[in-house]
Amino acid sequence: MDVNAINPILDAFVNILPQLGFQQIDKKGVKLEDGVLTNPGLIINIGVMGPLKGAILIGMTVDNAKMFASKMMMGMEVTQLDDLAQSAISEMGNMVCANACTNFSQEGMSGLDISPPTLLMGKDAKIKLSVPKAVGVTFSVDGIEIIVYVGLF
Amino acid sequence: MSIRVMVVDDSSFSRAVIAEALVEGGFEVVGEAESIDSLIQVYDECKPQVVTMDIAMPGADGFECSKALILHDPKVKIVLVSSMKDEETEQEAKRIGIAGYVQKPVEAEDLVKIINSVLAPDIVYNSLEEWAIGVFQEAMEQSITRMTKTTAVVKVGQSLNHAVSQGVTVVIGIIGKYSGNMIVDLSVEASENLSKIVLRRDAKNSEEVVALVAEFANVVGGVACSMLNKKEKAFGLRVAPPSVFYGKETQIVSPNIQCRVLEVEADFGQMTLSVGFKKGSVLWM
Numbered sequence: 263m264d265v266n267a268i269n270p271i272l273d274a275f276v277n278i279l280p281q282l283g284f285q286q287i288d289k290k291g292v293k294l295e296d297g298v299l300t301n302p303g304l305i306i307n308i309g310v311m312g313p314l315k316g317a318i319l320i321g322m323t324v325d326n327a328k329m330f331a332s333k334m335m336m337g338m339e340v341t342q343l344d345d346l347a348q349s350a351i352s353e354m355g356n357m358v359c360a361n362a363c364t365n366f367s368q369e370g371m372s373g374l375d376i377s378p379p380t381l382l383m384g385k386d387a388k389i390k391l392s393v394p395k396a397v398g399v400t401f402s403v404d405g406i407e408i409i410v411y412v413g414l415f
Numbered sequence: 416m417s418i419r420v421m422v423v424d425d426s427s428f429s430r431a432v433i434a435e436a437l438v439e440g441g442f443e444v445v446g447e448a449e450s451i452d453s454l455i456q457v458y459d460e461c462k463p464q465v466v467t468m469d470i471a472m473p474g475a476d477g478f479e480c481s482k483a484l485i486l487h488d489p490k491v492k493i494v495l496v497s498s499m500k501d502e503e504t505e506q507e508a509k510r511i512g513i514a515g516y517v518q519k520p521v522e523a524e525d526l527v528k529i530i531n532s533v534l535a536p537d538i539v540y541n542s543l544e545e546w547a548i549g550v551f552q553e554a555m556e557q558s559i560t561r562m563t564k565t566t567a568v569v570k571v572g573q574s575l576n577h578a579v580s581q582g583v584t585v586v587i588g589i590i591g592k593y594s595g596n597m598i599v600d601l602s603v604e605a606s607e608n609l610s611k612i613v614l615r616r617d618a619k620n621s622e623e624v625v626a627l628v629a630e631f632a633n634v635v636g637g638v639a640c641s642m643l644n645k646k647e648k649a650f651g652l653r654v655a656p657p658s659v660f661y662g663k664e665t666q667i668v669s670p671n672i673q674c675r676v677l678e679v680e681a682d683f684g685q686m687t688l689s690v691g692f693k694k695g696s697v698l699w700m
Binding site: 311315316356364384393 | 475479483502584595598625653654658659660663664665666670
């Protein structure tokens with residue numbers, strides 16, 4: 263996969279998060295992952311079809327997911343990841359990927375489409391992607407660490 | 416009782432024009448907002464059945480306001496009302512989950528039509544809901560017979576949108592007029608048995624087992640989507656490549672999707688398949 267192909271997705275992340283109430287979004291690092299990832303606690307899986315195929319996954323620890331959901335819900339206390347918190351986090355994933363499709367199409371790659379998000383919670387579970395290599399980009403979002411994995415071909 | 420509509424537009428003139436068209440069409444205007452600041456509060460107070468939304472607004476635009484509303488209430492029905500109308504806007508609206516679109520200047524007749532269609536039961540979606548589980552059942556039976564040369568009992572189980580993995584979970588996104596997810600789940604033992612039967616030997620390692628289960632799920636999903644597309648061309652369903660979760664207990668949730676479940680009893684062991692779609696088509700006027 264062309265590493266430049268990840269930019270529209272990263273731009274989408276940086277663009278959407280402020281709309282959800284986050285202020286400081288910093289890219290911390292980029293890592294080439296092999297085709298098997300490890301779940302940090304919670305992963306959002308979104309399937310992608312069109313000129314690029316595969317999945318975009320967004321991962322964080324469960325504690326970070328609670329902090330993230332709390333911030334998204336205007337500071338409401340989140341002690342466990344209930345339906346509301348799960349729905350908020352997965353909607354973030356949907357919006358980032360939807361915006362990424364828009365960015366791709368503005369760069370001349372139209373026809374990308376995404377599936378609804380599935381949340382998978384299980385620390386240290388392995389995730390076998392359909393690609394041999396994926397790119398993992400770590401962001402700090404108001405101090406909350408979130409990793410965006412791009413596994414497209 | 417008339418249908419309750421809320422109008423979001425930064426221009427008081429536009430709000431008045433849209434409100435007039437709505438009233439003329441027999442709707443009740445129950446609330447108005449001019450920006451994202453009062454949006455959620457007004458929405459909660461007036462509990463509309465439909466929200467009309469301008470796109471170009473200072474500060475947060477109609478897309479951002481729509482996202483905020485959808486986050487607040489995933490069931491909200493939003494109709495964009497804007498002078499802009501192009502393919503990209505249309506696609507963006509679809510992805511966000513907007514229900515309909517009317518071009519300005521607003522004709523009362525168009526507004527009535529689109530609001531009624533947005534609230535009417537979606538016949539194509541309802542067909543998909545009605546057929547999907549039976550078709551996936553058939554695709555599962557067929558795929559087991561073809562790939563393992565054995566037969567299996569496949570029953571429709573209780574609907575749910577969350578589950579705990581039995582060991583190996585394949586997640587496959589479905590894309591088309593309506594997007595969705597298919598999740599196949601089975602124990603490590605059943606995965607190994609399935610591999611052994613299909614390969615006619617023991618799998619070399621766990622990677623081979625995982626790859627085989629992914630391929631099996633992919634076949635079931637692909638067969639089912641082709642069968643559904645044959646019944647209704649408009650579905651245009653395709654499966655995205657699978658992601659497989661294994662190695663640790665995992666909770667699986669498909670937020671805002673009601674999944675139907677198939678329970679499989681096969682020679683290789685038990686397996687479940689859950690599948691669900693979300694309404695995501697946008698009506699254009």
